[in-house]
Amino acid sequence: MNIGIMGTGMVARAHAERLIETGHKVILGTRDPVQTLTRTEADFMGNPPFAVWQKLNPQARLGSFDKAASFGELLINATLGSGSLNALQLAGPENLAGKILVDVSNPLDFSGGSQPILFVSNTDSLGEQIQRFFPQAHVVKTLNTATAPIQVNPGLLADGDHHAFLCGNDVDAKFDVQRFLTDNYGWQHIADLGDISSARALEMMIPMWVRLFGAIGSPLFNFKVVGLKR
Amino acid sequence: MNIGIMGTGMVARAHAERLIETGHKVILGTRDPVQTLTRTEADFMGNPPFAVWQKLNPQARLGSFDKAASFGELLINATLGSGSLNALQLAGPENLAGKILVDVSNPLDFSGGSQPILFVSNTDSLGEQIQRFFPQAHVVKTLNTATAPIQVNPGLLADGDHHAFLCGNDVDAKFDVQRFLTDNYGWQHIADLGDISSARALEMMIPMWVRLFGAIGSPLFNFKVVGLKR
Numbered sequence: 001m002n003i004g005i006m007g008t009g010m011v012a013r014a015h016a017e018r019l020i021e022t023g024h025k026v027i028l029g030t031r032d033p034v035q036t037l038t039r040t041e042a043d044f045m046g047n048p049p050f051a052v053w054q055k056l057n058p059q060a061r062l063g064s065f066d067k068a069a070s071f072g073e074l075l076i077n078a079t080l081g082s083g084s085l086n087a088l089q090l091a092g093p094e095n096l097a098g099k100i101l102v103d104v105s106n107p108l109d110f111s112g113g114s115q116p117i118l119f120v121s122n123t124d125s126l127g128e129q130i131q132r133f134f135p136q137a138h139v140v141k142t143l144n145t146a147t148a149p150i151q152v153n154p155g156l157l158a159d160g161d162h163h164a165f166l167c168g169n170d171v172d173a174k175f176d177v178q179r180f181l182t183d184n185y186g187w188q189h190i191a192d193l194g195d196i197s198s199a200r201a202l203e204m205m206i207p208m209w210v211r212l213f214g215a216i217g218s219p220l221f222n223f224k225v226v227g228l229k230r
Numbered sequence: 231m232n233i234g235i236m237g238t239g240m241v242a243r244a245h246a247e248r249l250i251e252t253g254h255k256v257i258l259g260t261r262d263p264v265q266t267l268t269r270t271e272a273d274f275m276g277n278p279p280f281a282v283w284q285k286l287n288p289q290a291r292l293g294s295f296d297k298a299a300s301f302g303e304l305l306i307n308a309t310l311g312s313g314s315l316n317a318l319q320l321a322g323p324e325n326l327a328g329k330i331l332v333d334v335s336n337p338l339d340f341s342g343g344s345q346p347i348l349f350v351s352n353t354d355s356l357g358e359q360i361q362r363f364f365p366q367a368h369v370v371k372t373l374n375t376a377t378a379p380i381q382v383n384p385g386l387l388a389d390g391d392h393h394a395f396l397c398g399n400d401v402d403a404k405f406d407v408q409r410f411l412t413d414n415y416g417w418q419h420i421a422d423l424g425d426i427s428s429a430r431a432l433e434m435m436i437p438m439w440v441r442l443f444g445a446i447g448s449p450l451f452n453f454k455v456v457g458l459k460r
Binding site for chain 2: 115117118121122123157158161162165167191192193194197198200201202204205207208210211212214215216218220221222223224225226227
């Protein structure tokens with residue numbers, strides 16, 4: 001399948017690598033491809049410049065948001081939450097219409113210091129905002145509660161015996177995304193939490209994730225819901 | 231030990247039953263003991279009237295918030311989150327001073343309809359508010375992410391192979407609460423998430439809990455952090 005991935009950071013790259021391995025064609029979307037390619041320093045998360053990564057992953061193509069979105073039959077939003085709505089606007093609502101948009105972003109605001117807060121929460125969510133701004137896309141929120149390497153390879157941890165959460169308004173889209181996660185990434189346990197308003201719940205897990213990251217000293221953990229059959 | 235439990239609902243009763251079983255003396259605190267005892271209808275959660283429950287648990291004494299708090303060497307806040315600050319004010323700051331206050335409450339606002347929201351979150355929490363209002367108490371937030379029967383008996387589920395989370399400013403108090411949870415309730419896995427500001431993370435898990443409750447159709451589930459050693 002042709003897949004458009006919005007973003008070029010560690011989350012976007014993790015998805016791109018895995019999807020190329022499983023036989024898909026991928027374009028990663030960015031605001032300004034020339035600028036993305038000419039960067040020579042690590043980003044604020046310590047990830048190597050895109051050009052360095054791309055040399056190791058030559059099948060991963062780079063394009064504008066618009067290019068990646070028009071190319072993709074299925075789209076993944078792996079941009080920083082603070083830039084997601086703008087990135088998807090640049091991608092073009094017409095390029096999102098009728099397509100599944102897998103939203104793995106988090107509404108993190110790092111401006112306050114060491115502990116990030118959410119710039120939307122409780123009575124609304126980034127997942128809902130994206131669905132409202134792009135009503136013709138089938139937004140499915142998922143995977144935002146795990147670090148990127150686990151998102152695309154849950155088997156890294158406890159033989160995959162832990163949960164992905166998922167929500168969205170379109171039942172068929174959710175079914176397709178569940179199969180997508182299982183077939184490409186190997187997810188065994190996926191809990192469907194209902195319509196897109198459950199994105200509030202998925203995003204409000206992030207403060208717990210951040211505190212656990214601090215307590216454990218590693219991002220390689222995930223949540224398992226004990227008592228849930230699947 | 232003498233234990234004062236603020237509240238008379240299902241959470242307070244679950245703790246009282248278990249603590250009496252394990253050999254403690256318990257007073258449950260309420261605003262108006264006479265009114266609590268004369269109620270003859272189930273509460274809004276469907277719990278039987280207090281007097282009916284007390285007949286089955288005659289060792290569980292009832293008193294004013296003030297009476298329960300002065301009696302307790304250790305205190306448990308099991309009131310509704312919306313009434314917690316007021317209940318603790320009635321309990322009397324002097325009766326909280328120097329004591330461990332185990333806070334299991336949640337800042338739930340049910341006024342909006344079917345899906346509750348939090349009346350404080352993200353940049354503050356009920357746990358922090360309680361600690362700020364009663365600076366001489368040693369507030370330890372814990373157990374709010376599980377339903378009452380599991381709070382006091384984690385072995386009900388998967389032989390106890392899941393997590394309690396805990397946070398607070400006083401290291402000795404957290405140590406004592408960990409031992410309290412292990413000795414009285416049988417908790418095997420307790421993750422210390424740091425100071426009381428982590429109460430935000432514990433309380434922001436509740437929307438996920440509510441959605442999972444809807445998806446599973448039972449409150450008998452809990453979170454396990456896979457990848458966390460203890």
